[in-house]
Amino acid sequence: MTALQPFRTGDTPLPDIVILTHKLTRDYDMGGEVVRALRGVSLQIRKNEYVAVMGPSGSGKSTFMNLIGCLDTPTAGEYWLNGQKVSDLSDDELARIRNKEIGFVFQTFNLLPRATALHNVELPLIYAGQPARERREQAARALTSVGLGDRMDHRPNELSGGQRQRVAIARALVNQPSILLADEPTGNLDSATSAELMQVFRDLHRGGQTIVMVTHEHDIAAHAARVVTLRDGVIATDQLQAA
Amino acid sequence: MPFFEAIRLALQMIRAQKLKSVFSTIGVFIGVTFLIGAWSVVNGMNRYMTEKFAGTLVGVNTFHLRRSPNVNFDVQDSVWRSWRRRPRIKFADANAVTKSLTVPVVTAWYSEDRGSVEYSGKVAKDITLEGTTERYFDIMNLTIGDGRPFTPQESKAGTTVVVLGYDLAHKLFPDVNPIGHNVRIHGIPYRVIGVVERQGNLLGISLDKFVVAPALSPIQREVNPPGVVDALIVKANSEPEMREAMNQAEAVMRSRRHLRPRQDDNFAMETSEGVLDFWNKLSRILYAVGPGLVGIALVVGGIVIMNIMLVAVAERTREIGIRKSLGARRRDILRQFLAEATALATVGATLGILTGIGLSVLLQAVSPLPASVSPFSIVLGVVVGGGVGVIAGVYPASRAARLDPITALRQE
Ligand SMILES: Nc1ncnc2c1ncn2[C@@H]1O[C@H](COP(=O)(O)OP(=O)(O)OP(=O)(O)O)[C@@H](O)[C@H]1O
Numbered sequence: 126m127t128a129l130q131p132f133r134t135g136d137t138p139l140p141d142i143v144i145l146t147h148k149l150t151r152d153y154d155m156g157g158e159v160v161r162a163l164r165g166v167s168l169q170i171r172k173n174e175y176v177a178v179m180g181p182s183g184s185g186k187s188t189f190m191n192l193i194g195c196l197d198t199p200t201a202g203e204y205w206l207n208g209q210k211v212s213d214l215s216d217d218e219l220a221r222i223r224n225k226e227i228g229f230v231f232q233t234f235n236l237l238p239r240a241t242a243l244h245n246v247e248l249p250l251i252y253a254g255q256p257a258r259e260r261r262e263q264a265a266r267a268l269t270s271v272g273l274g275d276r277m278d279h280r281p282n283e284l285s286g287g288q289r290q291r292v293a294i295a296r297a298l299v300n301q302p303s304i305l306l307a308d309e310p311t312g313n314l315d316s317a318t319s320a321e322l323m324q325v326f327r328d329l330h331r332g333g334q335t336i337v338m339v340t341h342e343h344d345i346a347a348h349a350a351r352v353v354t355l356r357d358g359v360i361a362t363d364q365l366q367a368a
Numbered sequence: 369m370p371f372f373e374a375i376r377l378a379l380q381m382i383r384a385q386k387l388k389s390v391f392s393t394i395g396v397f398i399g400v401t402f403l404i405g406a407w408s409v410v411n412g413m414n415r416y417m418t419e420k421f422a423g424t425l426v427g428v429n430t431f432h433l434r435r436s437p438n439v440n441f442d443v444q445d446s447v448w449r450s451w452r453r454r455p456r457i458k459f460a461d462a463n464a465v466t467k468s469l470t471v472p473v474v475t476a477w478y479s480e481d482r483g484s485v486e487y488s489g490k491v492a493k494d495i496t497l498e499g500t501t502e503r504y505f506d507i508m509n510l511t512i513g514d515g516r517p518f519t520p521q522e523s524k525a526g527t528t529v530v531v532l533g534y535d536l537a538h539k540l541f542p543d544v545n546p547i548g549h550n551v552r553i554h555g556i557p558y559r560v561i562g563v564v565e566r567q568g569n570l571l572g573i574s575l576d577k578f579v580v581a582p583a584l585s586p587i588q589r590e591v592n593p594p595g596v597v598d599a600l601i602v603k604a605n606s607e608p609e610m611r612e613a614m615n616q617a618e619a620v621m622r623s624r625r626h627l628r629p630r631q632d633d634n635f636a637m638e639t640s641e642g643v644l645d646f647w648n649k650l651s652r653i654l655y656a657v658g659p660g661l662v663g664i665a666l667v668v669g670g671i672v673i674m675n676i677m678l679v680a681v682a683e684r685t686r687e688i689g690i691r692k693s694l695g696a697r698r699r700d701i702l703r704q705f706l707a708e709a710t711a712l713a714t715v716g717a718t719l720g721i722l723t724g725i726g727l728s729v730l731l732q733a734v735s736p737l738p739a740s741v742s743p744f745s746i747v748l749g750v751v752v753g754g755g756v757g758v759i760a761g762v763y764p765a766s767r768a769a770r771l772d773p774i775t776a777l778r779q780e
Pocket residue numbers: 153154155160161162180181182183184185186187188189
């Protein structure tokens with residue numbers, strides 16, 4: 126792997142760069158007092174990288190993930206996704222990016238509680254405008270691929286934590302996004318289930334998936350090829366490690 | 369997202385949130401029910417008054433020449449006393465007026481009072497005894513169900529024949545056909561020659577308890593002093609011809625009564641319009657007050673729905689966040705909530721229409737108040753009730769759909 130070139134304002138990212146942030150900043154205005162959650166994060170992630178983001182609580186990991194997942198808007202700085210400058214996009218274009226380019230796995234799953242596993246996985250396809258029959262087949266395939274082929278008609282409260290997280294992963298991947306973002310995906314799982322989930326991630330990575338994952342746990346981070354550590358809203362370390 | 373998809377989604381959510389859905393329909397339901405129900409009473413009264421009440425008492429294109437108005441509401445004592453002092457309408461007056469009219473009309477004499485009718489020991493009390501001439505049946509649209517009316521000859525000769533009202537006939541002759549039997553009025557026998565078809569009731573009073581005999585028969589003694597009638601009834605073919613006939617009748621009566629130009633008429637000419645005057649005054653008030661009340665009900669209902677929806681949307685902001693994080697555009701969210709609110713409002717409005725109609729049918733069955741559902745009230749109910757429901761459902765959702773996905777997701 127060649128070393129990444131430093132990015133300057135006015136540049137455009139190299140073609141194999143999936144995610145590029147430049148001095149990304151996010152302030153929260155808490156009634157007069159400003160919380161500076163991110164204070165200029167510059168990072169480049171190549172296609173098919175597997176990155177773990179670590180750091181103490183409150184260091185800005187979730188804030189960073191939400192920004193690169195297009196769930197939140199930066200206060201300042203640039204964010205390029207697949208060579209496209211996200212900060213310039215309209216509301217509808219952002220919705221399209223969330224739909225097609227990004228698969229987001231939350232610590233708290235964020236499944237629709239009253240919908241079946243199948244319907245939950247169908248949601249991104251609905252907003253992609255897929256016809257009903259194709260959509261159902263594709264969602265069913267995604268569920269089967271995470272080992273939930275026999276749980277499609279179950280609602281989230283009829284599933285275990287690990288099963289819910291796998292539904293969430295199936296949902297994140299069903300539209301074949303260019304990046305998979307996971308914010309503490311094992312945070313609510315026991316160690317056996319966490320290990321299974323890491324197996325799923327490893328397989329996805331081997332299949333060419335770009336993955337960015339936030340975690341507190343070193344043995345989870347050990348699965349990634351690169352570890353980025355945040356501290357007080359800036360990058361403290363950025364290291365490659367042997368798989 | 370195609371619209372069909374939004375509807376499917378909406379139905380799913382409604383099924384999933386039964387209780388909330390029920391509550392949100394109730395507001396629309398109450399508004400629409402109340403609107404249709406209340407309106408149907410006013411509307412029914414109005415139709416009843418214009419079509420039946422006035423028509424029954426006076427007749428269409430018809431006027432009654434009387435000593436004083438028969439139908440009157442809240443008349444002062446002094447006026448009433450002056451009416452009592454007026455001369456009565458004589459046979460000779462009736463004949464003179466009839467002869468003088470140049471427009472084509474049909475006329476009949478009419479006198480009435482209350483009394484008893486007997487048949488073989490059975491007595492029917494409080495029956496309207498009517499002395500008339502033969503055209504009375506035509507003028508008042510009385511259809512003879514069984515037998516015949518009396519003939520001009522019988523009318524002129526004062527033959528002792530009678531036509532019975534439906535209820536009276538059934539009371540005196542429960543098992544036998546009354547035709548050919550003799551009933552007695554004040555001891556005098558009259559041969560029954562006909563029975564009038566059932567007419568129903570007017571504001572709860574039966575219209576079928578009467579007996580009609582020729583004015584020149586002995587029944588005259590029961591209803592009026594000799595040579596006097598209560599009214600000369602004149603029916604013209606059209607409203608203008610009726611007006612013309614009224615002018616001619618007035619002129620004849622004034623000259624017969626030797627009234628000077630400045631003196632008021634000392635007789636009355638009553639039309640169905642006159643009867644309606646009173647009702648029109650009342651219905652103007654009802655039509656003004658009724659929709660006001662209904663409007664208040666709808667506004668209150670709307671606020672209730674709006675609040676329910678606001679709560680529902682606050683609770684569902686997370687859902688909106690999830691959907692947005694998966695690629696739903698603002699308009700997808702709006703469409704979903706629009707379909708949902710529309711479905712709920714439709715259910716509410718439909719139930720409201722059915723209940724409103726049911727209420728009006730019930731009202732008609734158990735009370736003398738006539739109720740009649742007006743199509744306009746249904747349209748208004750659906751438009752206003754449904755509109756309130758939809759706006760109340762969509763407005764809060766449109767606010768939630770504007771949030772960043774993460775802001776929506778963070779809300780509990
Ligand atoms: N919505 C918000 N409003 C105000 N401040 C916020 C908000 N979200 C995050 N913050 C603040 O921004 C900083 C970074 O928060 P963030 O959630 O990114 O931390 P984190 O690294 O994910 O922590 P954890 O490991 O506990 O999840 C914190 O100080 C936090 O209090």
